[in-house]
Amino acid sequence: MYGGSQKIVSMKKLDHVDKQILQILQEDGRIPYTEIAQQLRVSEGTIRARITQLLQDGVFQFVIHPDPEKLGLHVQAIIGLTTKLGSQKYVAEELSKFSAVRFVGSFSGKHDLILQACFHSNDELITFVNERLSQIEGIVAADVSLELKQYKDSFSFVQDDDVTLQ
Amino acid sequence: MYGGSQKIVSMKKLDHVDKQILQILQEDGRIPYTEIAQQLRVSEGTIRARITQLLQDGVFQFVIHPDPEKLGLHVQAIIGLTTKLGSQKYVAEELSKFSAVRFVGSFSGKHDLILQACFHSNDELITFVNERLSQIEGIVAADVSLELKQYKDSFSFVQDDDVTLQ
DNA sequence: ACATTTTTTACGAATTTCGAAAAAAACATT
DNA sequence: AATGTTTTTTTCGAAATTCGTAAAAAATGT
Structure with missing residues (x-):
């Protein structure tokens, strides 16, 4: 079900822009690239290229989160x-x-x-x-x-820079 | 973090088309409505209306699934x-x-x-x-x-009709 | 059977995505 | 530092998608 994390040709480390893109997408996975571009003050082409690369590298997938x-x-x-x-x-x-x-x-x-x-x-x-x-x-x-009650359930663990603990 | 499931004015039960839409979206959360429409042989407008309603009712959200x-x-x-x-x-x-x-x-x-x-x-x-x-x-x-190894991690629990157990 | 409400379709306009070439930036070598 | 090479970003017209909304169709109630 889960592919072993085979190494792709060589994956560059995610930079600040990549993380920002992921952060925006985890709020709304269907926001237009043009809008992400505006927010981050780069061109739509850049957003598109980055996202294509991230998907290619298996960094994330577009999915939906249903409420059970x-x-x-x-x-x-x-x-x-x-x-x-x-x-x-x-x-x-x-x-x-x-x-x-x-x-x-x-x-x-x-x-x-x-x-x-x-x-x-x-x-x-x-x-x-x-x-x-x-x-x-x-x-x-x-x-x-x-389970008696659910308090949190999300995939939103992308953090700007390594501030996982707050 | 998680809103209590307050009842919206009255939520109709999901029908077969809704479930099919969710199934398609859980494969790819960014597939165009036009393509879902083609697959299900209804108009784009229907897909759009359905999805708008489902989001409204809090049935699902568009998100991304990052690989930790x-x-x-x-x-x-x-x-x-x-x-x-x-x-x-x-x-x-x-x-x-x-x-x-x-x-x-x-x-x-x-x-x-x-x-x-x-x-x-x-x-x-x-x-x-x-x-x-x-x-x-x-x-x-x-x-x-x-965790030593992850075998499965997904939100893909939308099933066509109550066949959760296979 | 008829009126009312809900859902779907249709279609032009606005917006987004896409492909690809040019420009800019980053990197490496001498 | 200058030059060539590679990578990334921008640009822009074409194609595709989304959106608003009015009309048609279907479902529902009496």
């Missing part, structure tokens, strides 16, 4: 898994196939794999755990945490 | 928190203020709050835990899981 609630996905969960030694990759790849699953990662700590998924109902969640997870060879234990 | 690695955010973590009774909301809101934090939710299960965050380095992560989390009144314990 509005889609009827009222139940969200984070599930920590313990896997049998050697089957982690297989399990992760199987999990990734479900459209309900929006995140899968391998972790150090209590759980080998952690996944995040959305469901229409508690029933669907239970079905997922009991019918689907149990079918995947190599899962030893599943630790389900049910 | 390419942004130099090489360290990702999921942190489970135990909070003092009554301070959960405050803690969650404080956490949401950090740009490094991309997800915060309240959960049933082992941890009251679970958050997901990106950092440039292990050092930055440690600083976050030791300097920032410790400053937030009401956090009793933090359980850090370091």
Whole structure:
């Protein structure tokens, strides 16, 4: 599901303009290049060239962020898994196939794999755990945490310059 | 950070066309309306009206999905928190203020709050835990899981019709 | 069956995107 | 420092997309 980060011919480090472009786009992914250009006081051509390059380099993608609630996905969960030694990759790849699953990662700590998924109902969640997870060879234990309330959920982690911690 | 889902005047249920529009947009958030129109064999005006309505209703937003690695955010973590009774909301809101934090939710299960965050380095992560989390009144314990590998990370959970589980 | 409301289509005008050549800037070499 | 080379930015006309809006069509209610 996720391409290994193969190195493209040689990717230059993002400069200030690139970061500014990303910051503007994370507010509104469909703002016209002409407007970004105005805001940053460069030509539309520059914005276009930069964005083309950034996409080329896989720095970002244009997507949409749906609100799960509005889609009827009222139940969200984070599930920590313990896997049998050697089957982690297989399990992760199987999990990734479900459209309900929006995140899968391998972790150090209590759980080998952690996944995040959305469901229409508690029933669907239970079905997922009991019918689907149990079918995947190599899962030893599943630790389900049910989401009660969501406070933040975004891809907006582009920061001007390395001020991640505020 | 996240607006409570206040009810808009009355929101109609999404129909098949809406879902198809969302499915197309989650592949490429910047595909022209004219092309969506062609694919779905309706007029551009319809696509435009539908999308305007969906945005209005808060069903989705146009955003970008940056690759944390390419942004130099090489360290990702999921942190489970135990909070003092009554301070959960405050803690969650404080956490949401950090740009490094991309997800915060309240959960049933082992941890009251679970958050997901990106950092440039292990050092930055440690600083976050030791300097920032410790400053937030009401956090009793933090359980850090370091991401070793990411298999899937997407907002693409729009499904044609309730086939979340495959 | 008819009136009312909602949704879709149609179409010209405004705006944006695109391709590509020229200009400017950045870089390297001597 | 001057010169050649490469990269990036600007420019600008053509093509495509978006936008506003009026008319047509479809859906809804009585």
